[in-house]
Amino acid sequence: MAPFPAGRPCKFQFRRPVAIDGPAVTALIAQCPPLDPNSAYCNLLQCTHFADICVIAERDGAIVGWVSGYRPPSEPGSFFVWQVAVAPAARGHRLGARMIESLLGRPSAKGVTHLITTVTEDNRPSWALFEGLAKQWGAPLAKSAHFERETHFAGAHATEWLACIGPLTAERRGQNQGELAT
Secondary structure (H helix, E strand, O other): OOOOOOOOOOOEEEEOOOHHHHHHHHHHHHOOOOOOOOOHHHHHHHHHOOHHHOEEEEEOOEEEEEEEEEOOOOOOOEEEEEEEEEOHHHOOOOHHHHHHHHHHOOHHHOOOOEEEEEEEOOOHHHHHHHHHHHHHHOOOEEEEEEEOHHHHHOOOOOOEEEEEEOOOOOOOOOOOOOOEEO
């Protein structure tokens, strides 16, 4: 897929995933290192059991964006962003931020006061995304070690840092975002 023209408006359609999207989501994640590849079965579960809190972005019928997340049972006021994947051809259009705003505008996000995620220290694109959202929303971003390399990953994975943005208000987090974005 050729890159979408920079500097020109790009229209994407945002929608809930369905089971048949699983293979395309798996393929998209594979195009987006350093994202950890989930099993195809995990992606199918996200596309079905968690469809209300995941989003797909399409352009011209092709899946070019994916955000998976959930609301931790122990923290019902938080929305955890699990993965953000944007096809290389669709980058540069704030698609990751727009998908997150779309999710936060859904009824399933009612009562969310904090956006949380974990990110490795060297994942600059993810840090730029979450720092940009915090700035856009005028909300603080706190960072702390969450899952540590030696303690939790037996040295096999970099430390995952918890990023927490909030508190959020409806005005701050783009509550007026719809399922269609331009």
